[in-house]
Amino acid sequence: MSLCKTRLQEERKQWRKDHPFGFYAKPTKATDGSLDLTQWTAGIPGKQGTLWQEAVYPITIIFPEDYPSKPPKVRFPAGFYHPNVYPSGTICLSILNEEQDWRPAITLKQIVLGIQELLDTPNPDSPAQEPAWKAFSKDKQMYEKKVKEQAKKYAIAG
Amino acid sequence: MAKDTYLKKILGNDRYSRVRQTKILMVGAGGIGCELLKDLVLTGYGEIHIVDLDTITLSNLNRQFLFRHHDIDKSKSLTVAKAVDSFNYFDTKLVPHHGNIMDAKQFPITWWSQFSYIFNALDNLEARRYVNRMCLYLKTPLMESGTTGFDGQIQPIYPYYSECFDCQSKVTPKTFPVCTIRSTPSQPVHCITWAKEFLFHQLFDEVDSSAGGLNDAAKIKSETDDKDEIENMTKEFNELVDLRKLIFNSDARTFFTELVNKIFKVDVERLLLIETLWKSRQKPVPLIITQYEQDLIRILDDQTELQKIFGDETKVWSTLENLVILFKASESLQRRLQGEESFLSFDKDDEDTLNFVTASANLRSIIFNIEVKSKFDIKQIAGNIIPAIATTNAIISGFSSLSGTNYFKYDFEETQDFSRIYQESSSIFISIKPNKYITSASLVGPNERCPTSSIARGLLKLTPVEVKELSLKWLVDKLIEQYDYADEAVALILGKSRLIYDVDFDDNLEKRLGDLSGFTDGELLMVQDDDGELESIELYISIVEDHESDYLPQIKLGPKKAITEESSNGSSGAPDVATDTIVIDEEDEDLVEVTEPVVKKRKIEVEVL
Numbered sequence: 001m002s003l004c005k006t007r008l009q010e011e012r013k014q015w016r017k018d019h020p021f022g023f024y025a026k027p028t029k030a031t032d033g034s035l036d037l038t039q040w041t042a043g044i045p046g047k048q049g050t051l052w053q054e055a056v057y058p059i060t061i062i063f064p065e066d067y068p069s070k071p072p073k074v075r076f077p078a079g080f081y082h083p084n085v086y087p088s089g090t091i092c093l094s095i096l097n098e099e100q101d102w103r104p105a106i107t108l109k110q111i112v113l114g115i116q117e118l119l120d121t122p123n124p125d126s127p128a129q130e131p132a133w134k135a136f137s138k139d140k141q142m143y144e145k146k147v148k149e150q151a152k153k154y155a156i157a158g
Numbered sequence: 159m160a161k162d163t164y165l166k167k168i169l170g171n172d173r174y175s176r177v178r179q180t181k182i183l184m185v186g187a188g189g190i191g192c193e194l195l196k197d198l199v200l201t202g203y204g205e206i207h208i209v210d211l212d213t214i215t216l217s218n219l220n221r222q223f224l225f226r227h228h229d230i231d232k233s234k235s236l237t238v239a240k241a242v243d244s245f246n247y248f249d250t251k252l253v254p255h256h257g258n259i260m261d262a263k264q265f266p267i268t269w270w271s272q273f274s275y276i277f278n279a280l281d282n283l284e285a286r287r288y289v290n291r292m293c294l295y296l297k298t299p300l301m302e303s304g305t306t307g308f309d310g311q312i313q314p315i316y317p318y319y320s321e322c323f324d325c326q327s328k329v330t331p332k333t334f335p336v337c338t339i340r341s342t343p344s345q346p347v348h349c350i351t352w353a354k355e356f357l358f359h360q361l362f363d364e365v366d367s368s369a370g371g372l373n374d375a376a377k378i379k380s381e382t383d384d385k386d387e388i389e390n391m392t393k394e395f396n397e398l399v400d401l402r403k404l405i406f407n408s409d410a411r412t413f414f415t416e417l418v419n420k421i422f423k424v425d426v427e428r429l430l431l432i433e434t435l436w437k438s439r440q441k442p443v444p445l446i447i448t449q450y451e452q453d454l455i456r457i458l459d460d461q462t463e464l465q466k467i468f469g470d471e472t473k474v475w476s477t478l479e480n481l482v483i484l485f486k487a488s489e490s491l492q493r494r495l496q497g498e499e500s501f502l503s504f505d506k507d508d509e510d511t512l513n514f515v516t517a518s519a520n521l522r523s524i525i526f527n528i529e530v531k532s533k534f535d536i537k538q539i540a541g542n543i544i545p546a547i548a549t550t551n552a553i554i555s556g557f558s559s560l561s562g563t564n565y566f567k568y569d570f571e572e573t574q575d576f577s578r579i580y581q582e583s584s585s586i587f588i589s590i591k592p593n594k595y596i597t598s599a600s601l602v603g604p605n606e607r608c609p610t611s612s613i614a615r616g617l618l619k620l621t622p623v624e625v626k627e628l629s630l631k632w633l634v635d636k637l638i639e640q641y642d643y644a645d646e647a648v649a650l651i652l653g654k655s656r657l658i659y660d661v662d663f664d665d666n667l668e669k670r671l672g673d674l675s676g677f678t679d680g681e682l683l684m685v686q687d688d689d690g691e692l693e694s695i696e697l698y699i700s701i702v703e704d705h706e707s708d709y710l711p712q713i714k715l716g717p718k719k720a721i722t723e724e725s726s727n728g729s730s731g732a733p734d735v736a737t738d739t740i741v742i743d744e745e746d747e748d749l750v751e752v753t754e755p756v757v758k759k760r761k762i763e764v765e766v767l
């Protein structure tokens with residue numbers, strides 16, 4: 001659909017003009033030298049003053065052909081430790097869910113900010129993996145330890 | 159009396175003689191196409207091209223009356239062209255093409271430009287949209303038609319004068335989020351989807367013959383998201399693998415008992431452990447098989463009782479009855495996998511697979527306190543079936559053909575000014591509702607917010623030599639010169655989503671056009687004003703041996719329009735499945751699309767500015 005590509009180029013332009021500090025987002029370069037507007041990589045910085053700080057967490061964003069009717073699929077790397085992230089890395093977040101709060105007007109900026117927010121404020125009503133969810137609700141110490149370990153892994157270089 | 163006496167009287171001499179000299183295209187030679195071709199041939203068109211990619215199957219014969227038993231496996235387009243020979247009274251020239259209408263190699267835009275009028279007789283949204291777009295590029299009038307069950311409609315389309323096919327948004331098939339299907343179902347359709355797409359699929363279908371392949375990261379990534387997430391839940395995955403093994407290594411009773419125990423007890427108990435899920439929801443109740451074991455054994459040995467249960471497909475089965483059905487179905491499926499078949503796919507007409515899905519969906523519904531459905535209802539929902547009806551196709555084809563002759567009232571040889579004809583044409587709807595058997599509606603102008611017709615379109619003409627020699631920079635300069643983009647801020651997107659140039663990405667500027675992969679005949683090039691002042695133009699790349707000095711369409715781009723985007727789901731919860739618009743033909747797998755959305759959807763307007 002032509003709407004998908006025009007909208008994606010629009011998102012690219014808006015991001016270039018204005019994006020939140022510490023974040024990055026860009027379409028991936030295809031082997032033929034073009035940029036694939038439906039596949040982006042982005043980085044979500046953990047908020048200062050939270051367990052997630054001092055790290056930038058990589059995500060991939062895949063836009064379906066019927067975007068913006070349908071939301072993009074957003075993932076962390078597989079095995080990412082967070083109560084609302086599936087073992088595959090897929091994020092369970094209401095604004096990314098067609099049945100729940102996805103609206104075609106939601107922008108890339110709103111999506112990445114939503115994910116940043118989710119990092120330190122997990123939604124206890126939509127558990128997506130057992131280890132992080134269990135630790136989060138039953139063993140806070142263990143949870144904090146694991147999150148900090150993960151933050152080290154994605155620590156901002158230098 | 160001559161065969162065309164009445165035609166001349168009905169159409170008038172002028173119109174009739176225009177029809178006689180006209181070359182038209184009919185896309186699709188299935189349910190509607192068979193009826194429509196008969197009508198078009200009897201209307202006396204000069205030349206009719208027919209395109210279809212399908213071959214004839216047994217299940218077509220109950221309503222596609224131009225086909226006979228001996229035609230099975232033959233090309234639909236070639237066969238219809240021969241079949242109408244016996245009543246081709248006006249020597250219409252018939253030119254069949256076996257192929258996919260969306261194949262730009264077989265059907266380049268130069269081929270499309272030979273037709274004065276196009277009739278769609280298609281059964282799927284993608285091809286309809288494609289033909290609609292081609293008609294917008296070429297300003298060729300189009301007659302759109304579609305049926306579903308007793309409902310049908312025709313819509314004449316005069317490009318850029320009346321609404322195009324995409325001006326009214328279509329309902330797309332519903333997908334459910336994994337969370338709902340896997341953890342918190344609340345409607346019968348959630349349980350049916352779970353039974354069909356997850357449980358049945360994982361147990362019997364062609365996914366995981368080798369467990370190793372499934373843990374392969376690259377393969378998992380290539381899977382759809384649902385499956386992907388599901389398969390990644392290692393625990394459940396391993397248990398399912400074990401269960402799958404049991405199909406081969408155990409007797410029917412062991413397999414059944416383990417199946418029921420894992421799926422309807424252990425998995426549910428695990429969900430119950432996640433307490434927060436049930437704060438605002440009713441808790442599911444695990445199924446304890448031992449409660450039913452004795453009765454189950456008794457019924458399984460009682461042929462009369464079994465026949466009674468299996469006999470009534472409209473009855474809502476009890477827990478025990480569903481268990482009986484599940485036992486019998488899993489026993490058969492197990493036997494089939496142990497025998498010749500290496501995997502089984504869900505098919506609504508395959509009794510074993512339908513029984514399995516019905517019973518397991520119902521048992522899950524019982525556990526989650528959701529309404530239980532009859533097998534008959536579940537078949538409709540699982541197969542999304544609305545039957546294709548020959549009579550509806552015949553009526554709609556008649557209207558399509560008759561209404562199509564309207565266009566030939568005037569001579570459009572010279573101009574493509576449709577302002578008068580579009581106001582004299584209407585859409586027609588048929589239904590089985592009393593007082594609404596046939597209704598019509600005047601055509602209205604294009605929807606300003608239609609994503610398809612609110613952008614400009616035209617051809618980008620280049621010779622093979624030019625493609626080889628000219629650079630992307632040349633094209634960018636040419637576009638800026640032709641359309642006057644402020645600040646020279648254009649973005650070029652090739653094909654579906656490949657950005658090849660914008661102000662921030664000039665890596666490719668020096669490349670020859672031919673070196674950009676995908677810069678080929680029939681590909682689309684979207685040109686967007688990054689300043690947001692001018693409307694976008696989508697160019698169809700047409701590589702021709704020679705062209706006049708023009709490379710680009712000589713048009714003036716208007717101001718950018720705001721485009722409507724529609725939320726693809728209703729306001730709260732899922733609509734009843736019966737309102738889904740993608741419909742699978744009762745008899746075969748033909749997709750029968752509804753062109754008129756059955757569900758009125760809430761519109762969300764987005765200013766893309």
Ligand SMILES: [Zn+2]
Pocket residue numbers: 321322323324325326604605608609610611612
């Ligand atoms: Zn339109």
